[in-house]
Amino acid sequence: MTQAGIQPENRPVRGPSIPRLTVNMVKTAIQLTESLAAQALLLAVERVENVPWEALANYKGRLLLVTSQHSEEFDHKREDLHIFDVAHASLSRSDRANLGLLLAASSGLLTEKNSVVCVTGPDGRRLDSINVTKPEVHFRAMLSEKNRRGADVVRPAVMLRVLTLAIEIAAEGREAHPIGALFVIGDSRQVLRHSQQLVLNPFHGYARQLRNVLDPSLAETMKEFALIDGAFIIQGDGTVLSAGTYLTPKSASGSVAHGLGARHQTAAAISAHTQAMAITVSQSTGTVTVFRNGSSVLSLERSGRTKW
Template identity: 35%
Template sequence: MTPTALNKATTILLALACEAASRLGAMGVLILPEGPMNWEAIAALGDGNRIMIAESSERHLKAITEAGMIAIEVDEATESAITERITLALIEAVANDQLTAGARVVVAYSGFEAETLDSITVVRLGEHLEQLSSRDLRALETSVPFETLKAVVDVAVEIGREGREGKTVGTLIVVGDVRNVLSRTRALGFDPFKGYKRKERNLRDPRVREAIKEIAQMDGGFIVGRDGTVESACRIIDAPNSGLTLPKGLGTRHWAAAAITNVTNALAVVVSQSTGTVRLFQKGEVILRIAPMQHARAMKWQDAETEPGPGRLDKTS
Protein backbone atom coordinates (compact mmCIF):
# COMPACT_ATOMS: atom_id res chain seq x y z
CA MET A 1 0.00 0.00 0.00
CA THR A 2 1.47 3.37 -1.02
CA PRO A 3 2.07 5.72 1.92
CA THR A 4 -0.22 8.74 1.97
CA ALA A 5 1.62 11.97 1.16
CA LEU A 6 1.34 14.69 3.76
CA ASN A 7 -1.06 17.32 2.48
CA LYS A 8 -0.86 20.93 3.59
CA ALA A 9 -3.56 20.60 6.27
CA THR A 10 -1.92 17.55 7.85
CA THR A 11 1.50 19.22 7.75
CA ILE A 12 0.13 22.32 9.50
CA LEU A 13 -1.71 20.24 12.12
CA LEU A 14 1.37 18.16 12.96
CA ALA A 15 3.47 21.32 13.19
CA LEU A 16 0.93 22.76 15.63
CA ALA A 17 0.99 19.53 17.65
CA CYS A 18 4.78 19.70 17.91
CA GLU A 19 4.65 23.38 18.86
CA ALA A 20 2.07 22.60 21.56
CA ALA A 21 4.21 19.76 22.89
CA SER A 22 7.22 22.05 23.19
CA ARG A 23 5.23 24.85 24.79
CA LEU A 24 3.51 22.58 27.33
CA GLY A 25 6.58 20.53 28.16
CA ALA A 26 4.79 17.42 26.92
CA MET A 27 6.66 14.13 26.72
CA GLY A 28 5.91 13.87 23.02
CA VAL A 29 3.35 13.73 20.24
CA LEU A 30 1.25 10.59 19.73
CA ILE A 31 -0.18 10.11 16.24
CA LEU A 32 -3.04 7.74 15.47
CA PRO A 33 -2.95 7.43 11.68
CA GLU A 34 -5.86 6.00 9.70
CA GLY A 35 -3.49 4.33 7.23
CA PRO A 36 0.12 4.27 6.00
CA MET A 37 1.81 7.67 5.78
CA ASN A 38 5.12 9.12 4.72
CA TRP A 39 6.95 8.30 7.94
CA GLU A 40 10.16 10.10 6.95
CA ALA A 41 8.21 13.31 6.28
CA ILE A 42 6.50 13.04 9.68
CA ALA A 43 9.84 12.50 11.42
CA ALA A 44 11.18 15.63 9.73
CA LEU A 45 8.37 17.67 11.29
CA GLY A 46 9.30 16.57 14.80
CA ASP A 47 11.28 19.71 15.66
CA GLY A 48 13.08 17.93 18.49
CA ASN A 49 9.93 16.32 19.93
CA ARG A 50 9.48 12.61 20.55
CA ILE A 51 7.08 11.37 17.89
CA MET A 52 5.10 8.22 18.69
CA ILE A 53 3.00 6.39 16.12
CA ALA A 54 0.31 3.85 17.08
CA GLU A 55 0.27 1.12 14.42
CA SER A 56 -0.80 -2.51 14.02
CA SER A 57 1.14 -3.45 10.88
CA GLU A 58 4.48 -5.12 11.55
CA ARG A 59 5.85 -3.68 8.31
CA HIS A 60 4.88 -0.13 9.22
CA LEU A 61 6.09 -0.52 12.80
CA LYS A 62 9.51 -1.37 11.38
CA ALA A 63 9.41 1.58 8.97
CA ILE A 64 8.42 3.95 11.79
CA THR A 65 11.36 2.79 13.90
CA GLU A 66 13.74 3.10 10.97
CA ALA A 67 12.55 6.69 10.47
CA GLY A 68 13.71 7.46 14.01
CA MET A 69 10.32 7.58 15.69
CA ILE A 70 8.74 5.47 18.45
CA ALA A 71 6.44 2.70 17.24
CA ILE A 72 3.59 1.69 19.55
CA GLU A 73 2.10 -1.65 18.59
CA VAL A 74 -1.68 -1.71 18.93
CA ASP A 75 -4.49 -3.96 17.75
CA GLU A 76 -5.78 -3.41 14.25
CA ALA A 77 -8.06 -0.37 14.09
CA THR A 78 -11.74 -1.25 14.52
CA GLU A 79 -14.97 0.70 14.78
CA SER A 80 -14.09 1.63 18.35
CA ALA A 81 -14.43 5.32 19.18
CA ILE A 82 -11.24 7.36 19.08
CA THR A 83 -11.38 7.76 22.87
CA GLU A 84 -10.88 4.03 23.36
CA ARG A 85 -8.12 3.88 20.75
CA ILE A 86 -6.23 6.73 22.41
CA THR A 87 -6.62 5.16 25.85
CA LEU A 88 -5.38 1.74 24.78
CA ALA A 89 -2.45 3.23 22.86
CA LEU A 90 -1.43 5.17 25.98
CA ILE A 91 -1.73 2.07 28.18
CA GLU A 92 0.45 0.15 25.73
CA ALA A 93 3.04 2.94 25.69
CA VAL A 94 3.24 3.08 29.50
CA ALA A 95 3.49 -0.71 29.69
CA ASN A 96 6.43 -0.69 27.25
CA ASP A 97 8.31 2.20 28.93
CA GLN A 98 7.61 4.44 25.94
CA LEU A 99 5.77 6.88 28.21
CA THR A 100 6.09 7.57 31.89
CA ALA A 101 3.16 8.01 34.25
CA GLY A 102 2.31 11.61 35.11
CA ALA A 103 3.37 12.94 31.69
CA ARG A 104 1.49 15.13 29.24
CA VAL A 105 1.05 13.93 25.67
CA VAL A 106 -0.25 15.79 22.62
CA VAL A 107 -2.39 13.46 20.49
CA ALA A 108 -3.10 13.96 16.76
CA TYR A 109 -5.91 11.92 15.21
CA SER A 110 -8.86 11.85 12.79
CA GLY A 111 -11.74 13.33 14.76
CA PHE A 112 -14.03 14.44 11.96
CA GLU A 113 -12.92 13.28 8.52
CA ALA A 114 -11.77 9.68 7.93
CA GLU A 115 -8.15 9.17 6.84
CA THR A 116 -7.27 12.78 7.66
CA LEU A 117 -5.42 14.00 10.73
CA ASP A 118 -7.58 16.95 11.73
CA SER A 119 -7.74 17.01 15.54
CA ILE A 120 -5.40 17.63 18.46
CA THR A 121 -5.96 17.01 22.15
CA VAL A 122 -3.73 17.12 25.20
CA VAL A 123 -3.87 14.16 27.58
CA ARG A 124 -2.38 14.22 31.05
CA LEU A 125 -1.53 10.83 32.53
CA GLY A 126 -2.80 11.44 36.06
CA GLU A 127 -0.57 11.73 39.08
CA HIS A 128 -1.78 8.40 40.46
CA LEU A 129 -0.14 6.67 37.52
CA GLU A 130 3.20 7.71 38.94
CA GLN A 131 2.54 4.86 41.37
CA LEU A 132 1.40 2.58 38.53
CA SER A 133 4.68 2.08 36.64
CA SER A 134 5.19 -0.07 33.56
CA ARG A 135 6.58 -2.73 35.89
CA ASP A 136 3.29 -2.68 37.80
CA LEU A 137 1.31 -2.99 34.57
CA ARG A 138 3.35 -5.99 33.53
CA ALA A 139 2.80 -7.45 37.00
CA LEU A 140 -0.94 -7.32 36.35
CA GLU A 141 -0.35 -9.81 33.56
CA THR A 142 0.64 -12.45 36.11
CA SER A 143 -3.00 -12.63 37.18
CA VAL A 144 -4.78 -11.31 34.10
CA PRO A 145 -3.22 -11.24 30.61
CA PHE A 146 -2.82 -7.70 29.37
CA GLU A 147 -4.93 -8.28 26.25
CA THR A 148 -7.85 -9.52 28.37
CA LEU A 149 -7.52 -6.50 30.65
CA LYS A 150 -7.53 -4.15 27.67
CA ALA A 151 -10.66 -5.81 26.28
CA VAL A 152 -12.45 -5.42 29.62
CA VAL A 153 -11.40 -1.77 29.98
CA ASP A 154 -12.49 -1.13 26.39
CA VAL A 155 -16.04 -2.41 26.89
CA ALA A 156 -16.27 -0.68 30.29
CA VAL A 157 -15.34 2.67 28.73
CA GLU A 158 -17.98 2.14 26.04
CA ILE A 159 -20.62 1.46 28.69
CA GLY A 160 -19.57 4.54 30.66
CA ARG A 161 -19.60 6.80 27.64
CA GLU A 162 -22.63 5.51 25.74
CA GLY A 163 -24.99 4.21 28.43
CA ARG A 164 -27.97 2.38 26.96
CA GLU A 165 -31.16 3.68 25.37
CA GLY A 166 -30.39 7.22 26.49
CA LYS A 167 -29.81 6.25 30.13
CA THR A 168 -26.59 6.09 32.12
CA VAL A 169 -25.47 2.58 33.07
CA GLY A 170 -23.11 1.34 35.76
CA THR A 171 -21.63 -2.12 36.03
CA LEU A 172 -19.00 -4.33 37.69
CA ILE A 173 -16.70 -6.74 35.84
CA VAL A 174 -14.46 -9.07 37.89
CA VAL A 175 -11.57 -10.60 35.93
CA GLY A 176 -9.44 -13.63 36.80
CA ASP A 177 -9.19 -16.12 39.71
CA VAL A 178 -12.61 -17.38 38.62
CA ARG A 179 -12.94 -20.33 41.01
CA ASN A 180 -12.31 -18.21 44.11
CA VAL A 181 -14.46 -15.37 42.81
CA LEU A 182 -17.43 -17.65 42.10
CA SER A 183 -17.15 -19.14 45.59
CA ARG A 184 -17.51 -15.64 47.05
CA THR A 185 -20.43 -14.56 44.87
CA ARG A 186 -23.97 -15.81 44.36
CA ALA A 187 -26.34 -15.87 41.42
CA LEU A 188 -28.98 -13.18 41.50
CA GLY A 189 -31.29 -15.27 39.37
CA PHE A 190 -31.24 -15.75 35.60
CA ASP A 191 -27.74 -15.93 34.06
CA PRO A 192 -27.91 -14.73 30.41
CA PHE A 193 -24.62 -16.49 29.53
CA LYS A 194 -25.53 -19.90 30.93
CA GLY A 195 -25.63 -22.70 28.36
CA TYR A 196 -23.48 -21.04 25.69
CA LYS A 197 -20.22 -22.60 24.47
CA ARG A 198 -16.99 -20.97 25.67
CA LYS A 199 -16.10 -19.65 22.22
CA GLU A 200 -19.48 -17.92 22.12
CA ARG A 201 -18.80 -16.08 25.39
CA ASN A 202 -15.43 -14.38 24.69
CA LEU A 203 -15.07 -10.63 25.12
CA ARG A 204 -13.04 -10.34 21.93
CA ASP A 205 -16.20 -11.20 19.97
CA PRO A 206 -18.05 -7.94 19.11
CA ARG A 207 -21.39 -9.71 19.63
CA VAL A 208 -20.41 -10.60 23.19
CA ARG A 209 -19.36 -7.02 23.84
CA GLU A 210 -22.75 -5.79 22.66
CA ALA A 211 -24.48 -8.40 24.84
CA ILE A 212 -22.51 -7.21 27.86
CA LYS A 213 -23.61 -3.62 27.23
CA GLU A 214 -27.23 -4.78 27.16
CA ILE A 215 -26.96 -7.03 30.23
CA ALA A 216 -25.15 -4.29 32.17
CA GLN A 217 -28.55 -2.70 32.71
CA MET A 218 -29.45 -5.64 34.97
CA ASP A 219 -28.39 -5.98 38.61
CA GLY A 220 -25.24 -7.86 39.56
CA GLY A 221 -21.78 -8.11 38.03
CA PHE A 222 -19.92 -10.09 35.37
CA ILE A 223 -17.28 -12.74 36.08
CA VAL A 224 -14.65 -13.00 33.32
CA GLY A 225 -11.86 -15.58 33.00
CA ARG A 226 -8.20 -14.94 32.21
CA ASP A 227 -8.81 -15.74 28.55
CA GLY A 228 -11.65 -13.23 28.23
CA THR A 229 -14.48 -15.76 28.52
CA VAL A 230 -17.53 -14.49 30.38
CA GLU A 231 -18.10 -17.19 33.01
CA SER A 232 -21.21 -15.73 34.56
CA ALA A 233 -23.36 -12.61 34.80
CA CYS A 234 -25.79 -11.07 37.28
CA ARG A 235 -23.65 -12.13 40.29
CA ILE A 236 -23.80 -10.55 43.74
CA ILE A 237 -20.52 -10.16 45.66
CA ASP A 238 -20.54 -11.71 49.14
CA ALA A 239 -16.95 -10.83 50.13
CA PRO A 240 -16.49 -8.80 53.35
CA ASN A 241 -15.47 -5.15 53.06
CA SER A 242 -14.32 -4.66 56.63
CA GLY A 243 -10.96 -2.92 56.94
CA LEU A 244 -11.19 -1.34 53.48
CA THR A 245 -10.95 2.39 52.80
CA LEU A 246 -12.18 4.08 49.64
CA PRO A 247 -12.42 7.74 48.55
CA LYS A 248 -15.68 9.49 49.42
CA GLY A 249 -18.46 9.36 46.87
CA LEU A 250 -17.99 5.78 45.71
CA GLY A 251 -21.02 3.48 45.83
CA THR A 252 -21.85 -0.18 46.44
CA ARG A 253 -20.31 -1.44 43.18
CA HIS A 254 -16.98 0.11 44.13
CA TRP A 255 -17.09 -1.39 47.62
CA ALA A 256 -17.94 -4.77 46.10
CA ALA A 257 -14.98 -4.45 43.71
CA ALA A 258 -12.65 -3.53 46.55
CA ALA A 259 -13.95 -6.42 48.66
CA ILE A 260 -13.61 -9.17 46.04
CA THR A 261 -10.14 -8.06 44.94
CA ASN A 262 -9.04 -7.89 48.56
CA VAL A 263 -9.72 -11.60 49.17
CA THR A 264 -8.87 -13.03 45.71
CA ASN A 265 -6.23 -12.50 43.01
CA ALA A 266 -8.83 -11.05 40.65
CA LEU A 267 -8.98 -7.56 39.23
CA ALA A 268 -12.24 -5.63 39.06
CA VAL A 269 -13.40 -2.90 36.70
CA VAL A 270 -16.28 -0.66 37.77
CA VAL A 271 -18.29 1.76 35.65
CA SER A 272 -19.85 4.55 37.70
CA GLN A 273 -23.51 5.07 36.80
CA SER A 274 -23.44 8.71 37.89
CA THR A 275 -20.41 9.86 35.87
CA GLY A 276 -19.41 7.02 33.51
CA THR A 277 -15.96 6.97 35.10
CA VAL A 278 -14.13 3.62 34.89
CA ARG A 279 -12.02 2.44 37.84
CA LEU A 280 -9.68 -0.53 38.03
CA PHE A 281 -9.33 -2.27 41.42
CA GLN A 282 -6.57 -4.55 42.65
CA LYS A 283 -5.97 -5.80 46.21
CA GLY A 284 -8.83 -3.71 47.55
CA GLU A 285 -7.64 -0.40 46.09
CA VAL A 286 -8.29 1.82 43.08
CA ILE A 287 -5.18 1.68 40.90
CA LEU A 288 -6.46 3.44 37.77
CA ARG A 289 -9.26 5.83 36.93
CA ILE A 290 -10.39 6.79 33.43
CA ALA A 291 -12.84 9.67 33.11
CA PRO A 292 -14.71 9.55 29.78
CA MET A 293 -15.09 12.57 27.58
CA GLN A 294 -17.75 12.96 24.91
CA HIS A 295 -17.55 13.88 21.23
CA ALA A 296 -14.33 12.04 20.33
CA ARG A 297 -12.22 13.87 22.89
CA ALA A 298 -9.55 12.02 24.78
CA MET A 299 -9.79 10.79 28.35
CA LYS A 300 -7.84 11.99 31.33
CA TRP A 301 -6.27 9.52 33.74
CA GLN A 302 -6.37 11.03 37.18
CA ASP A 303 -5.35 10.73 40.78
CA ALA A 304 -7.69 8.25 42.45
CA GLU A 305 -7.39 9.98 45.82
CA THR A 306 -9.64 12.91 44.90
CA GLU A 307 -13.06 11.89 43.63
CA PRO A 308 -15.33 14.32 41.76
CA GLY A 309 -18.83 14.92 43.01
CA PRO A 310 -21.68 13.08 41.25
CA GLY A 311 -22.57 16.09 39.12
CA ARG A 312 -19.10 16.89 37.78
CA LEU A 313 -17.04 15.41 34.97
CA ASP A 314 -13.26 15.77 34.75
CA LYS A 315 -11.98 18.01 31.99
CA THR A 316 -8.89 17.73 29.84
CA SER A 317 -6.20 20.27 30.52
Protein backbone atom coordinates in the same frame (compact mmCIF):
# COMPACT_ATOMS: atom_id res chain seq x y z
CA MET B 1 -5.58 -3.95 12.43
CA THR B 2 -6.81 -4.89 15.89
CA GLN B 3 -8.40 -2.48 18.29
CA ALA B 4 -5.47 -2.84 20.68
CA GLY B 5 -3.13 -1.37 18.08
CA ILE B 6 -1.05 -1.89 14.96
CA GLN B 7 2.53 -1.59 13.93
CA PRO B 8 2.39 -0.21 10.36
CA GLU B 9 5.22 -0.34 7.92
CA ASN B 10 4.23 2.28 5.36
CA ARG B 11 3.90 6.10 5.04
CA PRO B 12 0.52 7.89 5.44
CA VAL B 13 -0.56 10.53 2.96
CA ARG B 14 -0.19 14.00 4.51
CA GLY B 15 -3.57 15.43 5.44
CA PRO B 16 -4.54 18.96 4.35
CA SER B 17 -4.68 22.09 6.51
CA ILE B 18 -2.78 21.02 9.61
CA PRO B 19 -2.98 23.95 12.08
CA ARG B 20 0.20 25.95 12.55
CA LEU B 21 -0.20 25.55 16.32
CA THR B 22 -0.08 21.77 15.93
CA VAL B 23 3.16 21.99 13.94
CA ASN B 24 4.77 24.29 16.50
CA MET B 25 3.64 22.14 19.43
CA VAL B 26 5.11 19.01 17.84
CA LYS B 27 8.42 20.77 17.12
CA THR B 28 8.59 21.93 20.75
CA ALA B 29 7.71 18.44 21.97
CA ILE B 30 10.54 16.95 19.89
CA GLN B 31 13.04 19.35 21.47
CA LEU B 32 11.71 18.49 24.91
CA THR B 33 11.86 14.75 24.19
CA GLU B 34 15.48 14.99 23.10
CA SER B 35 16.58 17.28 25.95
CA LEU B 36 15.00 14.99 28.57
CA ALA B 37 16.20 11.81 26.84
CA ALA B 38 12.60 10.64 27.03
CA GLN B 39 11.85 7.12 25.89
CA ALA B 40 9.08 8.12 23.48
CA LEU B 41 6.99 10.92 21.99
CA LEU B 42 3.23 10.30 22.03
CA LEU B 43 0.72 12.17 19.87
CA ALA B 44 -3.01 11.74 20.54
CA VAL B 45 -4.70 12.58 17.24
CA GLU B 46 -7.95 11.85 15.46
CA ARG B 47 -6.35 10.27 12.37
CA VAL B 48 -2.82 9.75 11.06
CA GLU B 49 -3.56 12.46 8.48
CA ASN B 50 -3.63 14.97 11.37
CA VAL B 51 0.05 14.32 12.11
CA PRO B 52 2.53 17.01 10.89
CA TRP B 53 4.92 14.53 9.30
CA GLU B 54 7.25 17.21 7.96
CA ALA B 55 7.90 18.44 11.50
CA LEU B 56 8.78 14.87 12.51
CA ALA B 57 11.17 14.27 9.60
CA ASN B 58 14.34 14.67 11.68
CA TYR B 59 13.02 12.97 14.82
CA LYS B 60 14.61 9.51 15.10
CA GLY B 61 13.18 8.41 18.47
CA ARG B 62 10.20 6.20 19.28
CA LEU B 63 6.92 7.69 18.08
CA LEU B 64 3.58 6.55 19.52
CA LEU B 65 0.39 7.63 17.75
CA VAL B 66 -2.96 7.23 19.51
CA THR B 67 -5.76 7.61 16.98
CA SER B 68 -9.51 7.75 17.59
CA GLN B 69 -10.39 6.93 13.96
CA HIS B 70 -8.90 4.28 11.71
CA SER B 71 -7.29 5.56 8.50
CA GLU B 72 -7.64 3.31 5.46
CA GLU B 73 -4.88 4.97 3.42
CA PHE B 74 -1.58 4.30 5.10
CA ASP B 75 1.85 4.30 3.46
CA HIS B 76 4.72 5.06 5.82
CA LYS B 77 8.15 3.46 6.28
CA ARG B 78 9.26 5.36 9.38
CA GLU B 79 11.17 3.20 11.85
CA ASP B 80 10.04 2.81 15.47
CA LEU B 81 6.53 4.08 14.72
CA HIS B 82 3.68 2.44 16.64
CA ILE B 83 0.01 3.26 16.09
CA PHE B 84 -2.73 2.40 18.57
CA ASP B 85 -6.30 2.73 17.37
CA VAL B 86 -8.24 3.28 20.58
CA ALA B 87 -11.46 4.39 18.84
CA HIS B 88 -12.61 6.14 22.01
CA ALA B 89 -13.25 9.77 21.13
CA SER B 90 -15.65 9.78 24.10
CA LEU B 91 -12.67 9.90 26.48
CA SER B 92 -11.09 13.10 27.70
CA ARG B 93 -7.89 14.19 25.96
CA SER B 94 -5.66 13.14 28.87
CA ASP B 95 -7.30 9.75 29.14
CA ARG B 96 -6.87 9.07 25.42
CA ALA B 97 -3.16 9.57 26.05
CA ASN B 98 -3.29 7.43 29.20
CA LEU B 99 -4.96 4.60 27.31
CA GLY B 100 -2.30 4.89 24.63
CA LEU B 101 0.40 4.63 27.30
CA LEU B 102 -1.29 1.53 28.68
CA LEU B 103 -1.48 -0.07 25.24
CA ALA B 104 2.17 0.73 24.57
CA ALA B 105 3.18 -0.67 27.96
CA SER B 106 1.19 -3.85 27.30
CA SER B 107 3.15 -4.24 24.04
CA GLY B 108 6.47 -3.93 25.90
CA LEU B 109 7.31 -0.57 24.32
CA LEU B 110 7.61 1.44 27.55
CA THR B 111 9.40 1.11 30.87
CA GLU B 112 8.82 2.89 34.16
CA LYS B 113 12.30 4.41 34.32
CA ASN B 114 12.08 7.13 31.67
CA SER B 115 9.61 9.85 30.77
CA VAL B 116 7.21 10.03 27.84
CA VAL B 117 6.33 13.38 26.24
CA CYS B 118 2.62 13.49 25.33
CA VAL B 119 0.97 16.01 22.97
CA THR B 120 -2.82 16.26 23.08
CA GLY B 121 -5.65 18.47 21.89
CA PRO B 122 -9.37 18.92 22.47
CA ASP B 123 -10.51 17.08 19.34
CA GLY B 124 -7.44 15.25 18.01
CA ARG B 125 -7.02 17.62 15.08
CA ARG B 126 -5.64 20.71 16.81
CA LEU B 127 -2.90 19.89 19.34
CA ASP B 128 -2.37 22.50 22.03
CA SER B 129 -0.98 20.80 25.15
CA ILE B 130 2.29 19.09 26.13
CA ASN B 131 2.64 16.85 29.16
CA VAL B 132 5.68 14.96 30.49
CA THR B 133 4.82 11.77 32.34
CA LYS B 134 6.19 8.41 33.38
CA PRO B 135 4.32 5.12 32.98
CA GLU B 136 2.87 4.81 36.45
CA VAL B 137 3.47 1.91 38.79
CA HIS B 138 -0.22 1.05 38.47
CA PHE B 139 0.35 0.14 34.82
CA ARG B 140 2.73 -2.55 36.01
CA ALA B 141 0.11 -3.68 38.54
CA MET B 142 -2.50 -3.94 35.80
CA LEU B 143 -0.26 -5.81 33.39
CA SER B 144 1.62 -8.02 35.86
CA GLU B 145 1.34 -11.72 35.23
CA LYS B 146 2.59 -12.60 38.70
CA ASN B 147 -0.07 -14.32 40.72
CA ARG B 148 -0.35 -16.69 43.60
CA ARG B 149 -0.27 -20.36 42.81
CA GLY B 150 -3.57 -21.73 41.59
CA ALA B 151 -5.08 -18.38 40.56
CA ASP B 152 -5.75 -17.78 36.88
CA VAL B 153 -3.61 -14.99 35.45
CA VAL B 154 -5.30 -12.06 33.71
CA ARG B 155 -4.01 -11.91 30.15
CA PRO B 156 -3.24 -8.35 28.99
CA ALA B 157 -5.42 -8.83 25.90
CA VAL B 158 -8.37 -9.80 28.11
CA MET B 159 -7.85 -6.82 30.43
CA LEU B 160 -7.66 -4.45 27.46
CA ARG B 161 -10.76 -5.95 25.83
CA VAL B 162 -12.85 -5.63 28.99
CA LEU B 163 -11.55 -2.10 29.52
CA THR B 164 -12.61 -1.27 25.95
CA LEU B 165 -16.04 -2.77 26.59
CA ALA B 166 -16.40 -0.72 29.78
CA ILE B 167 -15.48 2.49 27.91
CA GLU B 168 -18.04 1.71 25.22
CA ILE B 169 -20.75 1.12 27.82
CA ALA B 170 -19.85 4.42 29.50
CA ALA B 171 -20.08 6.28 26.17
CA GLU B 172 -23.10 4.54 24.65
CA GLY B 173 -25.25 3.54 27.61
CA ARG B 174 -28.25 1.45 26.69
CA GLU B 175 -31.51 2.57 25.11
CA ALA B 176 -30.36 6.23 25.31
CA HIS B 177 -29.77 6.07 29.05
CA PRO B 178 -26.51 5.81 31.02
CA ILE B 179 -25.91 2.54 32.82
CA GLY B 180 -23.35 1.22 35.30
CA ALA B 181 -21.45 -2.04 35.18
CA LEU B 182 -18.98 -4.17 37.13
CA PHE B 183 -16.51 -6.68 35.66
CA VAL B 184 -14.35 -8.94 37.83
CA ILE B 185 -11.47 -10.61 35.97
CA GLY B 186 -9.21 -13.42 37.15
CA ASP B 187 -8.89 -15.57 40.32
CA SER B 188 -12.39 -16.77 39.52
CA ARG B 189 -12.37 -19.67 42.00
CA GLN B 190 -11.86 -17.31 44.93
CA VAL B 191 -14.24 -14.70 43.53
CA LEU B 192 -17.04 -17.26 43.28
CA ARG B 193 -16.57 -18.06 46.96
CA HIS B 194 -17.56 -14.46 47.68
CA SER B 195 -20.63 -14.42 45.43
CA GLN B 196 -24.12 -15.66 44.80
CA GLN B 197 -26.28 -15.57 41.70
CA LEU B 198 -29.07 -12.95 41.66
CA VAL B 199 -30.75 -14.30 38.51
CA LEU B 200 -30.41 -17.39 36.36
CA ASN B 201 -26.93 -17.21 34.85
CA PRO B 202 -27.40 -16.31 31.14
CA PHE B 203 -23.96 -17.75 30.26
CA HIS B 204 -24.53 -21.16 31.86
CA GLY B 205 -24.36 -24.14 29.53
CA TYR B 206 -22.72 -22.44 26.55
CA ALA B 207 -19.43 -23.67 25.06
CA ARG B 208 -16.35 -21.77 26.27
CA GLN B 209 -15.48 -20.49 22.80
CA LEU B 210 -18.92 -18.87 22.54
CA ARG B 211 -18.54 -16.88 25.77
CA ASN B 212 -15.04 -15.44 25.53
CA VAL B 213 -14.70 -11.64 25.63
CA LEU B 214 -11.97 -11.79 22.98
CA ASP B 215 -14.69 -12.76 20.48
CA PRO B 216 -15.97 -9.42 19.08
CA SER B 217 -19.41 -10.92 18.45
CA LEU B 218 -19.97 -11.19 22.22
CA ALA B 219 -19.76 -7.42 22.79
CA GLU B 220 -23.41 -6.57 22.17
CA THR B 221 -24.52 -9.49 24.33
CA MET B 222 -22.35 -8.24 27.19
CA LYS B 223 -23.75 -4.72 26.82
CA GLU B 224 -27.30 -6.07 26.95
CA PHE B 225 -26.61 -8.13 30.07
CA ALA B 226 -25.01 -5.08 31.71
CA LEU B 227 -28.59 -3.94 32.36
CA ILE B 228 -28.89 -6.76 34.91
CA ASP B 229 -27.92 -5.83 38.46
CA GLY B 230 -24.75 -7.55 39.61
CA ALA B 231 -21.31 -8.30 38.22
CA PHE B 232 -19.77 -10.16 35.30
CA ILE B 233 -17.33 -12.84 36.47
CA ILE B 234 -14.61 -13.45 33.87
CA GLN B 235 -11.69 -15.86 33.94
CA GLY B 236 -8.19 -14.66 33.21
CA ASP B 237 -8.32 -16.22 29.72
CA GLY B 238 -11.46 -14.22 28.86
CA THR B 239 -14.12 -16.87 29.45
CA VAL B 240 -17.27 -15.29 30.92
CA LEU B 241 -18.56 -17.44 33.79
CA SER B 242 -21.61 -15.43 34.81
CA ALA B 243 -23.58 -12.19 34.71
CA GLY B 244 -25.97 -10.78 37.30
CA THR B 245 -23.74 -12.08 40.12
CA TYR B 246 -24.00 -10.57 43.60
CA LEU B 247 -20.61 -10.17 45.30
CA THR B 248 -20.34 -10.53 49.07
CA PRO B 249 -16.72 -9.76 50.07
CA LYS B 250 -15.74 -8.20 53.37
CA SER B 251 -14.97 -4.48 53.45
CA ALA B 252 -11.93 -3.42 51.46
CA SER B 253 -8.76 -2.51 53.28
CA GLY B 254 -7.86 -0.06 50.49
CA SER B 255 -9.21 3.45 50.05
CA VAL B 256 -12.10 4.49 47.79
CA ALA B 257 -12.76 8.12 46.92
CA HIS B 258 -15.62 9.80 48.74
CA GLY B 259 -18.90 9.92 46.85
CA LEU B 260 -18.48 6.57 45.12
CA GLY B 261 -21.29 4.10 45.65
CA ALA B 262 -21.79 0.44 46.44
CA ARG B 263 -20.52 -0.77 43.04
CA HIS B 264 -17.11 0.84 43.60
CA GLN B 265 -16.95 -0.26 47.23
CA THR B 266 -17.65 -3.83 46.13
CA ALA B 267 -15.05 -3.64 43.37
CA ALA B 268 -12.41 -2.42 45.82
CA ALA B 269 -13.34 -5.13 48.33
CA ILE B 270 -13.29 -8.06 45.89
CA SER B 271 -9.90 -6.94 44.51
CA ALA B 272 -8.57 -6.66 48.06
CA HIS B 273 -9.60 -10.17 49.13
CA THR B 274 -8.71 -11.97 45.89
CA GLN B 275 -6.12 -11.69 43.12
CA ALA B 276 -8.81 -10.45 40.74
CA MET B 277 -8.98 -7.15 38.88
CA ALA B 278 -12.27 -5.24 39.01
CA ILE B 279 -13.44 -2.68 36.43
CA THR B 280 -16.43 -0.45 37.13
CA VAL B 281 -18.52 1.91 35.01
CA SER B 282 -20.16 4.71 36.98
CA GLN B 283 -23.77 5.23 35.93
CA SER B 284 -23.79 8.84 37.13
CA THR B 285 -20.49 10.10 35.68
CA GLY B 286 -19.47 7.53 33.06
CA THR B 287 -16.05 7.20 34.69
CA VAL B 288 -14.33 3.83 34.17
CA THR B 289 -12.25 2.78 37.18
CA VAL B 290 -9.87 -0.15 37.56
CA PHE B 291 -9.30 -1.65 41.01
CA ARG B 292 -6.52 -3.96 42.11
CA ASN B 293 -5.35 -4.94 45.60
CA GLY B 294 -8.17 -2.92 47.14
CA SER B 295 -7.35 0.41 45.50
CA SER B 296 -8.07 2.32 42.31
CA VAL B 297 -5.14 2.02 39.90
CA LEU B 298 -6.59 3.71 36.81
CA SER B 299 -9.49 6.08 36.15
CA LEU B 300 -10.73 7.11 32.70
CA GLU B 301 -13.22 9.96 32.54
CA ARG B 302 -15.87 10.39 29.90
CA SER B 303 -15.46 13.49 27.77
CA GLY B 304 -17.74 16.43 28.44
CA ARG B 305 -18.81 16.20 24.80
CA THR B 306 -20.68 12.96 25.52
CA LYS B 307 -24.32 13.89 26.14
CA TRP B 308 -27.44 11.93 26.88
